[in-house]
Amino acid sequence: MLNINDLHVRVDDKDIINGLTLNIGAGEVHAIMGPNGSGKSTLSYTLAGRPGYEVTAGSVTYQDADLLDLMPEERVAKGMFLALQYPVEIPGVTTMMFLRTALNAQRGARGEEELNAADFLRLVRTKAKELDISEDMLKRPLNVGFSGGEKKRAEVLQMSLFEPKMAILDETDSGLDIDALKVVAQGVNRLRAADRSFLIITHYQRLLDHIVPDFVHILAGGRIIKSGGKELALELEAKGYDAFVKDAA
């Protein structure tokens, strides 16, 4: 599904990702854990195509295409989705209008028919209910005045509407209360499928109790220093990052 090979990324003249290799197969769930500032969000922005994230070496192949050649919106149309660590607030654009514009843009780019207003409304209502998101929130400007947890849930709502093939969740669990964490995890698990992959960035082993990963990677200093199965997260919880960073050095 996604093959990242010896990736180097520079932001504002600063090298942040330094030779990162990661292969994600169809249907797999990978978790990335790593200390603050290790480059997790930088990796996710690079994969989403954010301007200013300069790839200085390496390659990324996504579904047999050169991902780095594609515009952000083209990546999305091909099924890539990034739930942001810090979703932005956009006053003046209502959540509902945004969701419909986005969904129909993606469908249009794939040559699929656009959803009419009634079908769209039905779809959003169903998905919103699954995630405990109120109608009132959907009427408000995009993310404006949403609490931290509401913003994260809104990101998951988008994911469940767009049904991506490769979903990257950047600390979607941060800021969620215990109940919301379960709701969000259920949202992810509901989407798990043989042709859909996940890359889950998190600081907390707790999330991985709910979304059980196939692989866990430790990212430090812009590269993956250790990979393993789900038990690696437990080991990390017990020992802390330092032990692994020292081992790798």
Next chain:
Amino acid sequence: MSPKELNRAPEQSWLDAFDAAANDLPGEWLADTRRDAINVFREKGLPQRRLEDWKYTDLRRVLGSDLPLAVIAKGEGADPLAAIKGPRIHLTNGFFESADAMPKGVEVVSLSQALVGQVDWVRKALGSAPRPEGHPMLALNTALMRDGAAIRIVKGTALAEPIVIVHEGQAGRQLVRNLIVMEEGAEATIIEAHSGSTDAQQVQQTSEILVGDNAKLTHIRLQDAGASSVHLATDLVGIGRDALYDGFIVTTGGELARQESHIEFQGEGAEARISGTYLLSSKQHADVTTRINHAVPRCTSREVFKGVITDEARGVFQGKIVVAKDAQKTDGHQLNKTLLLSPKAEIDTKPELEIYADDVKCSHGATTGQINEDHLFYLRARGIDEATARGLLIHSFISEVMAEVKDDAIRAALEAHVTAWLASHAGIREVAA
């Protein structure tokens, strides 16, 4: 030719125009007023950029050129806000051309006829709106005013439909004076739509607006004058006790435009709203200057102007709120935000509070910026292409201020104008809601 003539001051053509026209200007009883006014203009001259109020807008450069006074002409049927229903008043080249039948409780007359004839309410109201002292352009307008629309909404009358003044400019110097008299408890919406040919013209319009006690006036202006126009609109507004003046101005026209609103509270408990948007492209220059004078206690003012500027255009916003010593419990709020779409686009913004009372609530703010790159990326990361995403963000920026227009039909008509402007000047496709 004497050296003096060779080196004529830019004021001279105006003084000459006055001398030539003085005997034909309507209203003999006004002759002294006109003469006093032209003397004020002679003394002050066209505004200098050295003057604080005129720092950013240079009239001497554009108004010095010789251009004959406009002549009476027939309109070509312009009506940029045709979608809005309501009786029309047509002013062509600054002259009152025609008016539809008006509902009961409304009187409409051509100013020139009223000045020549005996229309008592016009005589009484003319010159009575609060005004800044020694304002050279106001003086020039008083000296040379030739025609315009005088509208009276009789005490207690509430209008169901707006009255629309359609201003069509064709050529020349157009010196217009309008009068809007809202008697006690009257309620009306008056819309002005300015458009015109691309021929050179200089429009100088002054409107005296008297909002009586308990009256409510919604005053909308669309200024879409021709591309070679200098367009100066000065509104002098006096607001009575518990009354409301609700103004909204859309500026897209003219080579150089200045909208001045001088608003003064004359009775307690009143409210003024003055908002709008300026959308500027190519080398346009547009100036919005407002003065809200809280002269009495317990009044509320709210002001929101948002603009989008592209190419090499330049915007100016000067907003001043003055709160007099006795004007306790004043509530004044002012905001100016501008989106610059090109590196050469420019805005000079100067919000000012001058407060002499101690028990007041006043705020002001101004921001200027480009499209937010984080917002743009977020929309693209959801599959929305860049052009559409920009359009969405610009629309959302403007829609916030359009919400100040309370009437749905009027807002829709103005939004259609804004959308068309964005499509043709900023390459923004219409965004499906």
